[in-house]
Amino acid sequence: MEHNHDCSHSHEHGHEHEDAHDKYMEALAKYNTHLNDEDVKAKVTHFIEEHLAENNTPEVKKFLFHCIDLTTLKCTDSEESVMKFTEKVNDFVDKYPDLSNVAAICVYPNMAEIVNDTLEADNVNIACVSGGFPSSQTFIEVKVAETAMAIHSGADEIDIVISVGKFLTGDYEGMCDEIEELKAVCGDKHLKVILETGALGNASNIKKASILSMYSGADFIKTSTGKENPAATPEAAYVMCEAIKEYYMVTGRKVGFKPAGGINTVHDALVYYTIVKEILGEEWLTNELFRLGTSRLANLLLSEIVGQETKFF
Secondary structure, eight states: OHHHHHHHHHHHHHHHHHHHHHHHHHHHHTSOOOOOHHHHHHHHHHHHHHHHHHHOSHHHHHHHHHTEEEEOOOTTOOHHHHHHHHHHHHHHHHHOTTSOOOSEEEEOGGGHHHHHHHOOSTTOEEEEEOSSTTTTOSOHHHHHHHHHHHHHTTOSEEEEEOOHHHHHTTOHHHHHHHHHHHHHHHTTSEEEEEOOGGGTOSHHHHHHHHHHHHHTTOSEEEOOOSSSSSOOOHHHHHHHHHHHHHHHHHHOOOOEEEOBSSOOSHHHHHHHHHHHHHHHOGGGOSTTTBOEEESHHHHHHHHHHHTSOOOOO
16 A cells, blocks of 8 residues: 555646646747857857947946956955955945946855955945855755855845756756746845856857746846856857847846856956847846946956056956
């Protein structure tokens, strides 16, 4: 008897699992997820050739600076170094009163409290990477606890990485359940979901991962952790912005976009700006919906804005 009971139970569970899988396949079916990588590359090249030059202005550079998530994610970070990092953002207000500050300071969760205690600049958020960043390979219980602790310590925004292994093996339910659970922990705090596009292999996968992440509650989708190669690419950005646009058309919900990792020059930043502007339009050109994850870029943009080499940060 006992044995039969187990069989029927696993059979039922199998059905539930199938239903959940169907739910995600149904969600994906509303979008074009069969993309050709060469096509994407050609479109991106065309966008940049046609439109980048017109965006190379002081106003755009000031805006891009205002979209930076100023990031320090090093194993050498200490309370002292993070405090100094934060104090620079405070000092920026006095040194450059006519410029808008960075959008956020992004740190590991154990550093949220020190940023929270040190930060005096207005309208600068505290972002934390969480959920077993950068590999996302840990227990969901640990991801939940880490995220809750980060928020409790002062984080306004949480950046997590999808379970890339689950996604690549077709376990969309497993991947999406985690995002939903972590979004529930965040409540009204923004959840940025990192796809780690360099590990996804092709444009079709990037499109699918974008849609599934938004469907599961992502407030932002982000290209990369910066800990894997390749990191952000214009091609990944193009596909993600197309996904955001299509998702908005279907649901009416605006999801933000954040390229991160490997944004090393002002030209790189202008490329991402151009893609967002051309695909998503002016409505997305606000730091509520567009961020750049970088540490190097802040000084480079500032140097171009003020017209001389500046190593402020």
